[in-house]
Amino acid sequence: MRSRQRMFAAVMRLLLKCLRLGRRRRFKLVRQVEQLWHYGHLCLHSLLYNSFTNGDVVLDSLFEPIYWLVDHVTRWFGVVFVALVIGLTSSIVAIVYICLLPLILQTYTPAWICWHLAYGHWNLIMIVFHYYMAITTSPGYPPQAKDDLTGVSICRKCIAPKPARTHHCSICNRCVLKMDHHCQAAWLNNCVGHYNHRYFFSFCLFMTMGCIYCSISGWEMFRDAYTAIETYYQTPPPTFSFRQRAFHKSVVYLWVLCSSVALALGALTLWHAALITRGETSIERHINKKERQRLQKKGKVFRNPYSYGGWDNWKVFLGVDVPRHWLTRVLLPSPHLPHGTGLSWDLPPCVAEQRAPLLAI
Numbered sequence: 001m002r003s004r005q006r007m008f009a010a011v012m013r014l015l016l017k018c019l020r021l022g023r024r025r026r027f028k029l030v031r032q033v034e035q036l037w038h039y040g041h042l043c044l045h046s047l048l049y050n051s052f053t054n055g056d057v058v059l060d061s062l063f064e065p066i067y068w069l070v071d072h073v074t075r076w077f078g079v080v081f082v083a084l085v086i087g088l089t090s091s092i093v094a095i096v097y098i099c100l101l102p103l104i105l106q107t108y109t110p111a112w113i114c115w116h117l118a119y120g121h122w123n124l125i126m127i128v129f130h131y132y133m134a135i136t137t138s139p140g141y142p143p144q145a146k147d148d149l150t151g152v153s154i155c156r157k158c159i160a161p162k163p164a165r166t167h168h169c170s171i172c173n174r175c176v177l178k179m180d181h182h183c184q185a186a187w188l189n190n191c192v193g194h195y196n197h198r199y200f201f202s203f204c205l206f207m208t209m210g211c212i213y214c215s216i217s218g219w220e221m222f223r224d225a226y227t228a229i230e231t232y233y234q235t236p237p238p239t240f241s242f243r244q245r246a247f248h249k250s251v252v253y254l255w256v257l258c259s260s261v262a263l264a265l266g267a268l269t270l271w272h273a274a275l276i277t278r279g280e281t282s283i284e285r286h287i288n289k290k291e292r293q294r295l296q297k298k299g300k301v302f303r304n305p306y307s308y309g310g311w312d313n314w315k316v317f318l319g320v321d322v323p324r325h326w327l328t329r330v331l332l333p334s335p336h337l338p339h340g341t342g343l344s345w346d347l348p349p350c351v352a353e354q355r356a357p358l359l360a361i
């Protein structure tokens with residue numbers, strides 16, 4: 001009995017010892033966690049502390065992941081859209097060659113056949129050439145060496161001089177000479193600037209012309225094909241072969257796609273044509289509009305320093321120095337460079353020559 005009591009007392013003593021030890025360890029652990037928490041808190045504060053922090057900085061920081069996502073994901077959107085443009089255009093060309101051309105050759109008069117062959121191929125060559133040049137030509141960037149140019153302002157992102165008409169592209173993450181816009185979601189996956197602005201506009205123009213041409217010349221065929229498709233669901237159904245059904249559907253697809261693109265791209269082309277007539281880029285339109293309103297309030301009139309008059313603006317934009325250039329540089333594929341370097345904006349030679357007599361008077 002005594003031995004049992006002694007054993008019980010020994011176990012109790014051991015248990016109490018353990019509890020005392022556990023409490024000590026627990027306190028130590030809590031102290032360590034507290035220290036770690038204070039250290040982490042201090043680290044975070046020292047990393048985030050900025051005497052210039054304000055609401056804008058906090059908002060910018062919160063939006064940083066979204067900017068990153070837009071920058072990185074939309075790059076791939078651009079590639080997908082380029083593939084889509086090439087795929088859709090190729091499908092239209094294939095339908096014209098496989099379905100429409102044999103019909104044209106069989107049923108049209110020789111004069112109409114010559115017209116369709118000549119115009120269709122010329123238009124196609126112009127589209128392919130200008131699209132290829134627009135996506136592969138660099139828009140032009142200011143030189144990296146900072147002594148090379150006399151910038152009119154400083155780019156806050158590049159921390160480098162920014163020549164006149166140059167703007168920073170947030171997608172390319174660099175300054176672009178005579179930047180018009182970054183054409184990503186729609187056609188080019190490239191920035192449109194000084195060196196490829198003409199290619200971009202010409203592509204839009206010839207693509208619109210091609211779509212209008214297909215829509216007008218394919219109207220009769222579309223009407224017949226659409227009427228035929230409507231009869232598919234009659235009872236008893238008409239006896240069209242697989243080839244005839246494929247022809248009907250292809251013609252309807254061609255006409256619907258071409259007329260939709262003609263409308264949408266036609267509107268965009270007209271918009272850019274109006275900007276070129278005024279000697280402005282898409283970005284300058286907003287800047288000039290603000291400036292015009294600001295000066296109007298002061299009773300002054302704003303004058304765009306890069307506009308030489310509607311007709312001359314077109315000649316400068318297209319690079320037409322002499323009359324034969326309308327044929328060689330506008331109506332035929334031409335890889336000629338635009339006037340100037342995009343760093344300074346002197347009067348182009350074709351405009352200067354015309355203005356010389358006026359200046360002499």
Ligand SMILES: [Zn+2]
Pocket residue numbers: 155156157158159167168169173174175
């Ligand atoms: Zn920049």
Ligand SMILES: [Zn+2]
Pocket residue numbers: 169170171172173176181182190191192
């Ligand atoms: Zn860009």
